[in-house]
Amino acid sequence: MNILVTGSNGQLGNEMRVLGATHPKHRYFFTDVVEAPDTHMLDITDRQAVKAFVAANAIDLIVNCAAYTNVDRAEEDEATAFKINAEALSVLGSQGVHVIHISTDYVFSGDEHVPCRETDPVAPRTVYGASKYQGEKNLLAECPDAVILRTAWLYSTYGNNFVKTMIRLGSERKELGVVFDQIGTPTYAADLAAAIFTVIEAKVWHPGIYHFTNEGVCSWYDFTLAIHQLYGGIECAVHPILSEEYQYKTPRPHYSVLDKSKFKKTFEVSIPHWMNGLERCIIKLKAES
Numbered sequence: 001m002n003i004l005v006t007g008s009n010g011q012l013g014n015e016m017r018v019l020g021a022t023h024p025k026h027r028y029f030f031t032d033v034v035e036a037p038d039t040h041m042l043d044i045t046d047r048q049a050v051k052a053f054v055a056a057n058a059i060d061l062i063v064n065c066a067a068y069t070n071v072d073r074a075e076e077d078e079a080t081a082f083k084i085n086a087e088a089l090s091v092l093g094s095q096g097v098h099v100i101h102i103s104t105d106y107v108f109s110g111d112e113h114v115p116c117r118e119t120d121p122v123a124p125r126t127v128y129g130a131s132k133y134q135g136e137k138n139l140l141a142e143c144p145d146a147v148i149l150r151t152a153w154l155y156s157t158y159g160n161n162f163v164k165t166m167i168r169l170g171s172e173r174k175e176l177g178v179v180f181d182q183i184g185t186p187t188y189a190a191d192l193a194a195a196i197f198t199v200i201e202a203k204v205w206h207p208g209i210y211h212f213t214n215e216g217v218c219s220w221y222d223f224t225l226a227i228h229q230l231y232g233g234i235e236c237a238v239h240p241i242l243s244e245e246y247q248y249k250t251p252r253p254h255y256s257v258l259d260k261s262k263f264k265k266t267f268e269v270s271i272p273h274w275m276n277g278l279e280r281c282i283i284k285l286k287a288e289s
């Protein structure tokens with residue numbers, strides 16, 4: 001297959017490059033809005049450019065890793081967030097090829113106390129969440145057999161993320177307050193990339209919306225303790241604090257655990273626990289430092 005990967009300079013896009021190398025039977029076209037080594041320039045909001053790229057390279061499948069992911073900035077830049085996260089999904093969905101798209105736990109309100117299923121009602125509380133939900137709808141309107149994987153709390157050795165921030169702050173500071181009243185599941189982007197390849201390599205194409213994160217749950221506070229413990233050599237006292245003490249600019253979901261039963265049953269796979277994913281990420285980070 002000829003596979004177009006968008007947003008390939010981001011966390012997930014880079015993990016797709018790494019894993020793509022172990023699936024050499026496909027031909028990959030890694031693209032992003034900014035040109036970089038081994039990356040073609042492709043803005044997913046540019047309808048003509050996407051159409052021309054898909055035709056020129058006989059693309060069979062689009063894996064959309066591109067997104068506007070800054071939750072706080074999206075509140076002030078709604079038009080751009082919707083252009084990239086919603087309108088571009090009509091563009092990608094109308095190319096007449098298979099599409100795998102990534103969505104988010106932010107489509108839910110975060111007020112639940114049990115893991116969210118794909119069929120649960122959505123109620124985004126942020127511009128980012130609303131734009132991602134509109135993207136799901138736009139994609140399915142153009143491409144009803146698309147696969148949408150909703151994920152959460154993504155981190156990787158690539159890009160900026162919570163794991164890297166906590167390693168840095170833990171090394172710089174003696175004390176750190178981290179919220180303990182937001183519960184979710186950290187997800188190693190390498191494991192999400194593996195899930196994407198599970199979808200690609202399945203004997204049958206299984207369209208629909210799926211939830212995919214690592215297994216288990218924790219708070220950002222517990223996650224930080226695990227990061228510091230696994231990284232080692234960090235002497236920073238981490239205190240649990242409430243969300244209201246942190247003063248977020250944009251509301252964050254209190255509980256955004258996703259139920260992954262549908263993905264595991266459909267694709268007959270097990271999913272690594274978040275601590276296992278974190279361990280692999282930290283081993284790689286330390287090897288690269």
Ligand SMILES: NC(=O)c1ccc[n+]([C@@H]2O[C@H](COP(=O)([O-])OP(=O)(O)OC[C@H]3O[C@@H](n4cnc5c(N)ncnc54)[C@H](OP(=O)(O)O)[C@@H]3O)[C@@H](O)[C@H]2O)c1
Pocket residue numbers: 006007008009010011012013031032033034042043044045064065066067068069084102103104105132151152153154155159
């Ligand atoms: N990060 C999380 O915690 C999280 C949680 C749940 C779901 N997700 C979803 O998971 C997916 C992957 O997230 P990620 O963390 O890998 O994102 P990321 O690191 O922010 O990567 C996104 C990439 O898309 C690029 N991009 C932005 N606008 C584009 C455009 N118009 N055309 C082409 N490329 C464009 C970005 O470039 P610039 O950096 O130059 O803008 C960036 O390289 C996204 O759909 C995201 O919504 C993420």
